[in-house]
Amino acid sequence: MTQTDTPSSHAARQKWMSILARASAEELSAALAALPHLPEAEILRAPETGLVMVRGRAGGDGDAFNLGEMTVTRCALRLGAHIGHAYVAGRDHAKARLAALLDAALQDSALYPACMQAVIEPLAAAQQEARAAEARKAAATRVDFFTMATMR
Amino acid sequence: MYVAVKGGEKAISAAHAWLDETRRGDTTLPELSVAQIEQQMALAVDRVMAEGSCHDRFLAALAIKQAKGDLIEAAFLLRAYRTTLPRFGASAPLETSRMRLRRRISATYKDLPGGQVLGPTFDYTHRLLDFALAAEGREMPAAPQAPADMGDVPRVTEILAREGLMQREPMTKGEPGDLTREPLSFPASRPVRLQNLARGDEGFLLALGYSTQRGYGNAHPFVGEIRVGHIGVEITPPELGFAIDIGDIGITECQMVNQFKGSRTEPAQFTRGYGLVFGHGERRAMAMALVDRGLRARELGEEADAPAQQEEFVLYHSDNIEATGFVEHLKLPHYVDFQSELENLRTIRSTAQGEQHEAAE
Numbered sequence: 465m466t467q468t469d470t471p472s473s474h475a476a477r478q479k480w481m482s483i484l485a486r487a488s489a490e491e492l493s494a495a496l497a498a499l500p501h502l503p504e505a506e507i508l509r510a511p512e513t514g515l516v517m518v519r520g521r522a523g524g525d526g527d528a529f530n531l532g533e534m535t536v537t538r539c540a541l542r543l544g545a546h547i548g549h550a551y552v553a554g555r556d557h558a559k560a561r562l563a564a565l566l567d568a569a570l571q572d573s574a575l576y577p578a579c580m581q582a583v584i585e586p587l588a589a590a591q592q593e594a595r596a597a598e599a600r601k602a603a604a605t606r607v608d609f610f611t612m613a614t615m616r
Numbered sequence: 617m618y619v620a621v622k623g624g625e626k627a628i629s630a631a632h633a634w635l636d637e638t639r640r641g642d643t644t645l646p647e648l649s650v651a652q653i654e655q656q657m658a659l660a661v662d663r664v665m666a667e668g669s670c671h672d673r674f675l676a677a678l679a680i681k682q683a684k685g686d687l688i689e690a691a692f693l694l695r696a697y698r699t700t701l702p703r704f705g706a707s708a709p710l711e712t713s714r715m716r717l718r719r720r721i722s723a724t725y726k727d728l729p730g731g732q733v734l735g736p737t738f739d740y741t742h743r744l745l746d747f748a749l750a751a752e753g754r755e756m757p758a759a760p761q762a763p764a765d766m767g768d769v770p771r772v773t774e775i776l777a778r779e780g781l782m783q784r785e786p787m788t789k790g791e792p793g794d795l796t797r798e799p800l801s802f803p804a805s806r807p808v809r810l811q812n813l814a815r816g817d818e819g820f821l822l823a824l825g826y827s828t829q830r831g832y833g834n835a836h837p838f839v840g841e842i843r844v845g846h847i848g849v850e851i852t853p854p855e856l857g858f859a860i861d862i863g864d865i866g867i868t869e870c871q872m873v874n875q876f877k878g879s880r881t882e883p884a885q886f887t888r889g890y891g892l893v894f895g896h897g898e899r900r901a902m903a904m905a906l907v908d909r910g911l912r913a914r915e916l917g918e919e920a921d922a923p924a925q926q927e928e929f930v931l932y933h934s935d936n937i938e939a940t941g942f943v944e945h946l947k948l949p950h951y952v953d954f955q956s957e958l959e960n961l962r963t964i965r966s967t968a969q970g971e972q973h974e975a976a977e
Binding site: 474478481482485486512513514515516517518519520521522523524525526527528529530531532533534535536538540549551552553554555595596597598599600601602603604605606607609 | 666669670698708709710713716718726759760761774784786792805807814815853861869893
């Protein structure tokens with residue numbers, strides 16, 4: 465069996481989860497409002513805030529070490545036949561619940577196209593633009609060296 | 617020894633009420649919001665996250681507000697808060713060559729892949745007080761933009777390592793030691809040392825790093841690279857079984873390049889001192905890298921007689937929360953202790969006086 469970009473493939477799910485993790489609760493609920501009403505979800509794990517130990521590597525590429533922790537909020541729920549998960553940076557419970565709900569909806573092939581169009585694609589475009597704008601500001605501070613002509 | 621004493625509740629509650637009032641300051645002025653601190657005191661927030669060893673900008677800003685701007689007190693508050701939370705797991709080690717860079721400079725190569733990118737820096741400012749900032753509501757012109765290449769930027773150390781001139785870092789499997797779980801023991805592994813330094817007091821690291829430059833440790837460092845930017849954090853939750861990206865954090869990395877004269881088994885080459893910290897903290901990352909290299913002296917077969925090379929001294933005194941706890945506990949009532957010291961001193965005095973009398977008679 466070959467893996468394709470269907471709603472169930474890991475690669476596709478990783479992509480949308482990373483986009484949901486970077487969106488705010490307000491953005492997610494606004495995007496959700498544009499979707500047809502979703503069926504009631506069953507909460508499997510209510511939003512819970514905890515810590516993830518962030519690791520680095522000695523010298524950038526050597527042995528792993530513990531850099532420090534960050535706050536993370538997780539949530540799991542069932543929407544029809546699908547279980548949605550969220551692990552998102554920060555302590556926003558509403559955001560974690562919305563991200564888990566959308567993760568479940570995106571796994572449903574009937575809901576997938578509408579969710580991609582109303583939620584993931586616009587968020588991905590906005591996030592990409594924010595990154596590109598920052599990269600352009602950084603590029604404006606790139607040093608162009610020129611060599612001084614020696615005068616005699 | 618200090619003894620728990622009853623009493624003083626009324627005084628304590630009045631003191632705290634006054635603390636709250638002084639925190640607010642002049643009520644005819646608008647109150648600072650946590651969001652304002654997070655946005656406009658961003659480097660203070662970064663320092664509190666680093667020393668509090670917990671990346672959460674809002675919590676760090678709230679801690680700064682509560683601590684009236686006392687950053688060590690704020691880091692203490694953040695550390696205390698983190699103990700109330702469960703640990704979900706550990707991230708995959710950050711792959712810093714994939715950072716989205718705001719700033720990246722090298723003092724060893726002028727021209728290098730990715731170039732020298734200054735980013736939002738205090739460098740090259742004149743350090744003259746800017747009274748224009750005292751006026752509120754100024755129009756803020758947007759920062760200039762230029763066409764950008766958004767590809768990954770390789771690390772400078774890799775360029776030297778490919779030539780065989782930079783010592784490769786060992787990469788062993790297995791879990792790194794964790795100071796939040798096990799107390800320090802010696803000799804400490806490099807991962808444990810790096811964790812200790814990453815959350816160490818910036819002033820302490822800076823002074824020790826400085827000492828290695830001034831001859832206490834024989835360091836001849838070059839800034840191979842400093843990079844500042846954002847990076848996604850990945851974890852693999854067991855219920856999913858695959859890695860997911862949980863969002864971005866800000867980090868600063870410093871690679872300090874140092875000469876190493878070689879040993880019986882290794883040729884002369886460059887070695888690394890490494891600094892990695894939460895947020896934008898160049899001074900901190902550089903100082904950490906200098907001290908990391910200092911602490912590697914023994915494993916590299918170098919003399920280790922300078923303060924920055926003394927592992928126990930450095931690692932036991934780097935943590936400002938432990939340090940402030942022990943220094944400030946001296947304020948607590950030591951009445952019983954002091955009474956016994958007083959008795960002791962009186963006995964010594966009276967014995968000495970008695971002996972003098974006897975000698976005189």
